[in-house]
Amino acid sequence: MSPLEQTSGTLLNIVTVLVGSSLGLALRGRLPERIVRTVMQAIGLTTLFIGVDNAFDLGGVARPPGIILALMALALGGALGEWWRLGERLEGLGELLKRRFRGQGRFTEGFVAASLLFCVGPLTLIGSVQNGLVGDASFLVLKSTLDGFASLALAATFGFGVVFSVVVIALYQGGLSLAAGLFANLIPDPATDPRVLLVNGVGGLMIIGLGLGLLEIKRVQVASLLPALVLVVGLYYAGLLFY
Template sequence: MDFWSRTSGTWINATTVAVGTAFGLLLHGRLPERMQRIAVQGVGLTTVFIALSMAGSLGKATVGRFDGVVLGLVTLVLGGLLGEWWRVEEGLETLGNWIKRRVGGGGSFTEGFVAASLLFCVGPMTLIGSLNNGLTGDATLLVIKATLDGISSVALASAYGVGVGFSILVILLYQGGVSLAAGALAQMLPDPANDPRILLVTGVGGVMMIGIAINLLGLGRVRVASFLPALVLGPFVSALARWLS
């Protein structure tokens, strides 16, 4: 397959976010604050629904005598500790601020960049969809994800501004990178949809998305970015549990 066939879903996703951000920017500053807030809350509530569906994968991520929920807890705690040690949250905010200075973004630029980057890249459709796209050229899952991201970017950009659009950089790097690396990953994950390692990562990602929803709904301040290392640790925790069983 050529480069386009392996990464088509990523480019479609980037395009929908760009278009959604453009529409959102047309509304930015024109909608009353209460309408901007309700739009973001709509995204937050939808995120809760998706997150709970994802988090349910932990029930299927059992390995030997180790319950999937326990493995998810261990993965999240270890990942969170590593994230705080490595100051991942601050790093993502620093990147957002650096881009903001270069493009002259507004006051909510960094908040929009961080919120959109996390929302658009934490989830099973990102990983499994990218694997399918890279291996077979099938971009169906990523097209569905692109539609959801495009709609969400309208609401987010209307509230946070142009910073939402710069999450495209993260989409291209992460999602496109997984698609291009899919050939090597396929040897380790012959059945990604039912692999316990992917189920664990999906469940952990769902719990993280609950944190994103809490932030979007204004219910608290969860340092979601600090948990990002958990997505990498998931397969190792699952392999360790299998070895100990």
């Protein structure tokens, strides 16, 4: 497959986010606050559902127990993320872009929220892997649709910073698809591979944290938990030594 075929879902995702963000910016200030708030709550509830649904993937890994591996990965990953100040670095990137492009208002908050929402989810992982392995972009088509609506609401709320999340989508999601093509022989069936299930499950728990933030229930430092996505795979291999 060509690189264009491997990243077709990512390209569609970029387009939907740009279109949604543009509509959101055009409507910003023209929609009553109660409508924007209700739409954001709807997105928050949907985000929670997606997170819970995918967190159950941890139950598909019995040896070693997926939930134990997820707990260890999130605890260790969170500690590493705070030590490396990942949240602050991501916010710093947003501030840099804000100064470079003279963003106004809640630019950084919008950039961070959109980047995490669009890139941390399990749909990003399994969709990118499937797109890169066999050219199947169906999961990313679904994700693109969700992201398009979400970007409209986010841009109407936070402003121009949401647009720049497409840079993160292109680098992270596109990179995953291209990498999957290189390591196709290592993941013969992404839908049932325990490593993918673990990453999906941990990603689902992180998405729950993001949903809680969107609903203004509790702000979870999701960015600091990002190392857990890598650590859970390493812990899986280590756990196999004892089973």
